[in-house]
Amino acid sequence: MKPLFFKELRQGLTWAFAVLAIMTIAAIYFAWDVTRPGRYVPPFERFQQWSVVACPLAGLFLGVLHVLTEKRRDLWAFLVHRPMSRTTIALAKMSAGLVLYFLAVGLPLAAANAWLAMPGHVPAPFYWPMVLPGLADVLTGSVYYLAGLLVGMRDARWYGSRVLAVGVAIICSVIVVSVWYFWLALLAIIVAAGVLGVAAWGSFVGGGQYGPQPLAAKAALGASLLAGIAIVFVIGGMVLAAIAGAAATGPGTRTTYRITRDGEVVRLVRDRWNRAIEITNLDGTHNRPLEREAQESDRWYAMFLGTDTVVIPDESEPDPNRAHGYRHADTFYRHVGGVGQTQWLYSFRERLVLAFDLERTVLVGRLGPTEYRAPPESPVQRFGESIVSTWGNVLVFEDVVYRLKPRERTIATMIAPAGERVLALTALRSRDHNEFVVVTDRTVRFMTRDGEVLTAADIEHDLVRYGYLQFAATENPQRFFVWYSPSHRPCVEALELPGDLIVYGPNGALVARHELPAIPRQYSGSTWYDVALGLTVPLAAMGTAFVVTRALGESSFDPDGPIRADVVYGVMSLMAIACAVVTMRLARRYAFSRGRRWGWSVFNFFAGPMGLALLWCLRDWPARLPCDACGKKRVTNRDRCEHCDSAFPSPAPDGTEIFE
Amino acid sequence: MDDFVIQTKGLSRCFGSRTVVSDLDLAVPRGCIFGFLGRNGSGKTTTIRMLLGLLEPTRGEARVLGEDSRALSETARSRIGYMAEGHPVYDWMRIGECGRFQAACFRSWNESIFRAVLEHFRLGPERRARELSRGERAGLCLALTLAPEPELLILDDPALGLDPVARRSLLEAMIAVTRGKDRTILFSSHLLGDVERVADWIAVLDRGVLRASCTLATFQRRISRFVLAWDGSPPPDTPTLPGLVHAFRDGRELQLTIANVDDRVRAAVGSLGASSVQEVPIGLEDAFIDYLGDRGEKNLLLPDPEATP
Structure with missing residues (x-):
C-alpha cells in the first residue's frame, strides 16, 4: 500500500498546491478585511463565512479530480490490475487524498487561527474553543472529498444521478452549521463520512458499477443517493408549493388582535396579500373609521402600536441564556456598545466588559461591576455568572440590570430587584427604545434608561402557560400594555387559551383588562398545495415527523392547521400504493428475484416517489430483447428467459467456422 | 495442471441493447502465443477487459488461471501481465520512477528484464513519460509488463499506432523475453503481419462472435x-x-x-x-x-x- 499511497500523494500534489494557494490568498484577504481600520467586523464570524464555503468546495474539487483524472479506461486498468486488492488501492487513494486535502485546507486555516489568537491582530478576544467551527468546516470538507470521489467513480450520467451523492454532504453541512454543540457536529461528520466512505469504497471495488459492489456499499450508496433525492424533492416541493400557493382557492385570511394608537383593542382581518379587509371592535361591531382609514392607506400598520415581545425561556432548556451554539460569537462575547474608536464587548468567559481600540486592534481596558482597569491589570470583582441577556448597552443578570456608560468607562445599576429573578428585558419600540420593560418572576416593570420605574405590575399568569408576552406604551394618555399570550410549549391545546391584555396607568394603576378569545385556526391553504404535499412527501417521512415530534413532547406538528389533513393523507396513501405497484411491475419486468421484488415494493410503499427515484438511479438496468422462443421481451443479463426458461440461442454458424 | 490458462463459457457482454460479445466459448492453451484477431469494434478489448475482471460480463463466465475472472485473487493478478491498448503510464513519472513504483507493487520483479527492454528501446531512466514517443511509450509499458515475469501475458493491441520499425522492435522484445519459457501470451491485433510472425494459435472474432479458434497452420x-x-x-x-x-x-x-x-x-x-x-x-x-x-x-x-x- 505504501508505494501506492506515495504515488497518489505525488499525483494529487499539483491540485492540492492550487487549493492551498487559493485558500492562502483567501485567508490573507479575510485577515485584511477584519483589520481594516475604523470599523468593527466580528473576526470570528467573518472567518467562518469563508471556511464554511471554501472547505466543502475544496474537498469536492479535490475528490472529483482525484478519481476522474485516472478513470480513463486504460489508466484505470493500469491502476487496478496489480497484485493487491481493490480495497487496498482504494484505501491508499482515499488516505493520500485526505492527507492532501487536510494539508491544502488545514494549513491556511490553522495559520489564520494562530494569527487570530495572537493579541493585537483583531479587536476581539480569542479563546481556543473558537477554533472548533473552523475545525468542523475542515472536517466537513473531508466529507465532501469523499462525496467527490463517489461522484467521480460512479458510472452514471452527469445530468442524471451522478451528483446526487453530494446530498449526504450537504445535509451534513446543514447539521454542522445548525447544531449548538461541536460534538454533535462531529457526530454528523463521522456518520456522513462513514456512509460516503463506504459508498466510495464500494464504487471503487465495483469499478463504478452497482452490481459487483458488496452489500454494505450498496446500502451506503443507496443512503447517499436517497439524501440527494430528498434534497431535490424538498426543492421541487417548495417550487410546487409556491405555484400551488399562488393558485390558492381558500379564503386565506389571517385574524389577529391589534392595539390602536389610541389604546383601543381591535380585531384585524387581513387577506393573503396582507391587506386589511376588516377591523372590528372586541364586541364584534365594525370599526368603520379605522376600516376607512385602512382602505385609504397602504400603511395600515401605522395605525397600530408596535409591540415588543419577550419569550420566557423554558427552564428545561440547557443554559437557556447562553447556549447560542459553538459557531456563534455570542457563546464567547457580545458587542455591548462602541464610542469612537473603542468597542465594548462583554466576555462571557471572563465575566468582564472588554474595551478594544479599533485603530490599534488592541485591548485597552477591562470593566467590572465596580471598576475599570487598563491592561495588564484587571478588575478584582467580576460580573455574576447568571447573565440573562444583553440589549444594546444594557446587561441583564438574574439579580441585577446594568447599563454601560462607555464615555465615562463606568457601569450603572438600572435595577436590582430584591427577592426577584430577572427573566427578560426588552426596549419599547413604541417609545423609540428609550424605555425598557424588565420582566422578573413576579413583576413587570416599565422603566426609563436611568432606572426610573414608570409603572410596575404583578405577573398575572403562570409563565409556563403564558410564556409569550408583548408590551407597548402610549404617551398621552400614559398607558402601559401587558399582553399575555399562551405558549405552545406545554401542549398544543394551550393555544386554545384566551389571551389577556392588561392596560396600566402610571404607578401600576389598573386601567382596563381585555380577555382576547383564541382565534380559531382556519384552513387557509390551497387544495393544490395539499395535493402536491401528498404527492411528494412519503409516508415514512410523515410518520417519522409525527413520531419524533410526539416523542420530543412537541406539539408543533399539527395536521389540522394550515393543511387539510384528509386531502394530504389521502393523496399520500394513494401515492404509496401507486409507488409499490409500479415498483412491483418494474421488478417483474426486470426479473428481480422474489425477495428483491417484495423488498423494494415494501420499501417504496413507505418511501414513495423518493424510493422510486432511488431505485431508478441505483440499479444498472439491463436492456430487454425479444426472446427467440416465446417472443416476449427478456432481460439480457439472465442466462435463461424469465418467461419460458429457454437459454439465449448461440450465434448461428455461417459455415466459415474453423475450430481445431 | 490445467491445459488451458483461459477458458470462457457463454461469455457475453451487452452495452444497452447492443451485444458486443456474444456467447464466447474460448480456450487458450498453456504455453502458446495466442493471436486474438478481429476488426475494430469486433469485441476484442471488451473480451480482454472481462477476462481481467475490469468489466462485468452480462452473461456467462470466464476462468483465468483457474479462477473466476470476476474475483481474481492477488496471486492470480501477480501471475498475469496486462498491457492495455493505449500504453498507459503516469505522464508525470520518470521512467526510473515507473519501474520503482511497479517493482514495489509486484511480488516478483526481474530488474534485468526491465533494463534489457529499456535498453532495447534506448530509454534512459531520467526521461519523463510525457516526453516519450508512441513507440518509446509502448516499450516502457512492455518493460513494466514483462519485468514481473508473468505466467500469462495479455497484450491488447500492443502495436497500435506504432510505425513498422517500432512495431518490429516491440515484437522482437516480446518474443526474446517470453520464448523458451512456460509462458502464455494472448495478444489482440488487427495487424496481420504481427500475428503471422509470432502467433502459433489464433482466434477470430467477427462482430462479437467467435468464428475461428485454431493453430495458424490449420487456419491456412x-x-x-x-x-x-x-x-x-x-x-x-x-x-x-x-x-x-x-x-x-x-x-x-x-x-x-x-x-x-x-x-x-x-x-x-x-x-x-x-x-x-x-x-x-x-x-x-x-x-x-x-x-x-x-x-x-x-x-x-x-x-x-x-x-x-
Missing part, C-alpha cells in the same frame, strides 16, 4: 481460393456457397475465398458454369484479410464493363 489449411473464368460474362449475383468468406470480380474472372472446402463445395463451385476453375494457393495474409472482411453479398462486386446488358 482450411482457407482456399478458387479462380473461376467465363468465356462470356459471369453470373451477376454472388454465388451461394457454403463457407464463402470473400468474392472478388475481375472482368470475366471471379475469385472466391472459401473456408472448410470439401468435395461438396468443390462440386458446387464446379457447377457455377465457369469455363475454367482453378484452386490456387493463398498466402496467410490474404487468408486473414479475406476472412476478417465482410462476408458474402456485402462484398463489392463490380459488374463486368465488357459484359452486354
Whole structure:
C-alpha cells in the first residue's frame, strides 16, 4: 500500500498546491478585511463565512479530480490490475487524498487561527474553543472529498444521478452549521463520512458499477443517493408549493388582535396579500373609521402600536441564556456598545466588559461591576455568572440590570430587584427604545434608561402557560400594555387559551383588562398545495415527523392547521400504493428475484416517489430483447428467459467456422 | 495442471441493447502465443477487459488461471501481465520512477528484464513519460509488463499506432523475453503481419462472435481460393456457397475465398458454369484479410464493363 499511497500523494500534489494557494490568498484577504481600520467586523464570524464555503468546495474539487483524472479506461486498468486488492488501492487513494486535502485546507486555516489568537491582530478576544467551527468546516470538507470521489467513480450520467451523492454532504453541512454543540457536529461528520466512505469504497471495488459492489456499499450508496433525492424533492416541493400557493382557492385570511394608537383593542382581518379587509371592535361591531382609514392607506400598520415581545425561556432548556451554539460569537462575547474608536464587548468567559481600540486592534481596558482597569491589570470583582441577556448597552443578570456608560468607562445599576429573578428585558419600540420593560418572576416593570420605574405590575399568569408576552406604551394618555399570550410549549391545546391584555396607568394603576378569545385556526391553504404535499412527501417521512415530534413532547406538528389533513393523507396513501405497484411491475419486468421484488415494493410503499427515484438511479438496468422462443421481451443479463426458461440461442454458424 | 490458462463459457457482454460479445466459448492453451484477431469494434478489448475482471460480463463466465475472472485473487493478478491498448503510464513519472513504483507493487520483479527492454528501446531512466514517443511509450509499458515475469501475458493491441520499425522492435522484445519459457501470451491485433510472425494459435472474432479458434497452420489449411473464368460474362449475383468468406470480380474472372472446402463445395463451385476453375494457393495474409472482411453479398462486386446488358 505504501508505494501506492506515495504515488497518489505525488499525483494529487499539483491540485492540492492550487487549493492551498487559493485558500492562502483567501485567508490573507479575510485577515485584511477584519483589520481594516475604523470599523468593527466580528473576526470570528467573518472567518467562518469563508471556511464554511471554501472547505466543502475544496474537498469536492479535490475528490472529483482525484478519481476522474485516472478513470480513463486504460489508466484505470493500469491502476487496478496489480497484485493487491481493490480495497487496498482504494484505501491508499482515499488516505493520500485526505492527507492532501487536510494539508491544502488545514494549513491556511490553522495559520489564520494562530494569527487570530495572537493579541493585537483583531479587536476581539480569542479563546481556543473558537477554533472548533473552523475545525468542523475542515472536517466537513473531508466529507465532501469523499462525496467527490463517489461522484467521480460512479458510472452514471452527469445530468442524471451522478451528483446526487453530494446530498449526504450537504445535509451534513446543514447539521454542522445548525447544531449548538461541536460534538454533535462531529457526530454528523463521522456518520456522513462513514456512509460516503463506504459508498466510495464500494464504487471503487465495483469499478463504478452497482452490481459487483458488496452489500454494505450498496446500502451506503443507496443512503447517499436517497439524501440527494430528498434534497431535490424538498426543492421541487417548495417550487410546487409556491405555484400551488399562488393558485390558492381558500379564503386565506389571517385574524389577529391589534392595539390602536389610541389604546383601543381591535380585531384585524387581513387577506393573503396582507391587506386589511376588516377591523372590528372586541364586541364584534365594525370599526368603520379605522376600516376607512385602512382602505385609504397602504400603511395600515401605522395605525397600530408596535409591540415588543419577550419569550420566557423554558427552564428545561440547557443554559437557556447562553447556549447560542459553538459557531456563534455570542457563546464567547457580545458587542455591548462602541464610542469612537473603542468597542465594548462583554466576555462571557471572563465575566468582564472588554474595551478594544479599533485603530490599534488592541485591548485597552477591562470593566467590572465596580471598576475599570487598563491592561495588564484587571478588575478584582467580576460580573455574576447568571447573565440573562444583553440589549444594546444594557446587561441583564438574574439579580441585577446594568447599563454601560462607555464615555465615562463606568457601569450603572438600572435595577436590582430584591427577592426577584430577572427573566427578560426588552426596549419599547413604541417609545423609540428609550424605555425598557424588565420582566422578573413576579413583576413587570416599565422603566426609563436611568432606572426610573414608570409603572410596575404583578405577573398575572403562570409563565409556563403564558410564556409569550408583548408590551407597548402610549404617551398621552400614559398607558402601559401587558399582553399575555399562551405558549405552545406545554401542549398544543394551550393555544386554545384566551389571551389577556392588561392596560396600566402610571404607578401600576389598573386601567382596563381585555380577555382576547383564541382565534380559531382556519384552513387557509390551497387544495393544490395539499395535493402536491401528498404527492411528494412519503409516508415514512410523515410518520417519522409525527413520531419524533410526539416523542420530543412537541406539539408543533399539527395536521389540522394550515393543511387539510384528509386531502394530504389521502393523496399520500394513494401515492404509496401507486409507488409499490409500479415498483412491483418494474421488478417483474426486470426479473428481480422474489425477495428483491417484495423488498423494494415494501420499501417504496413507505418511501414513495423518493424510493422510486432511488431505485431508478441505483440499479444498472439491463436492456430487454425479444426472446427467440416465446417472443416476449427478456432481460439480457439472465442466462435463461424469465418467461419460458429457454437459454439465449448461440450465434448461428455461417459455415466459415474453423475450430481445431 | 490445467491445459488451458483461459477458458470462457457463454461469455457475453451487452452495452444497452447492443451485444458486443456474444456467447464466447474460448480456450487458450498453456504455453502458446495466442493471436486474438478481429476488426475494430469486433469485441476484442471488451473480451480482454472481462477476462481481467475490469468489466462485468452480462452473461456467462470466464476462468483465468483457474479462477473466476470476476474475483481474481492477488496471486492470480501477480501471475498475469496486462498491457492495455493505449500504453498507459503516469505522464508525470520518470521512467526510473515507473519501474520503482511497479517493482514495489509486484511480488516478483526481474530488474534485468526491465533494463534489457529499456535498453532495447534506448530509454534512459531520467526521461519523463510525457516526453516519450508512441513507440518509446509502448516499450516502457512492455518493460513494466514483462519485468514481473508473468505466467500469462495479455497484450491488447500492443502495436497500435506504432510505425513498422517500432512495431518490429516491440515484437522482437516480446518474443526474446517470453520464448523458451512456460509462458502464455494472448495478444489482440488487427495487424496481420504481427500475428503471422509470432502467433502459433489464433482466434477470430467477427462482430462479437467467435468464428475461428485454431493453430495458424490449420487456419491456412482450411482457407482456399478458387479462380473461376467465363468465356462470356459471369453470373451477376454472388454465388451461394457454403463457407464463402470473400468474392472478388475481375472482368470475366471471379475469385472466391472459401473456408472448410470439401468435395461438396468443390462440386458446387464446379457447377457455377465457369469455363475454367482453378484452386490456387493463398498466402496467410490474404487468408486473414479475406476472412476478417465482410462476408458474402456485402462484398463489392463490380459488374463486368465488357459484359452486354
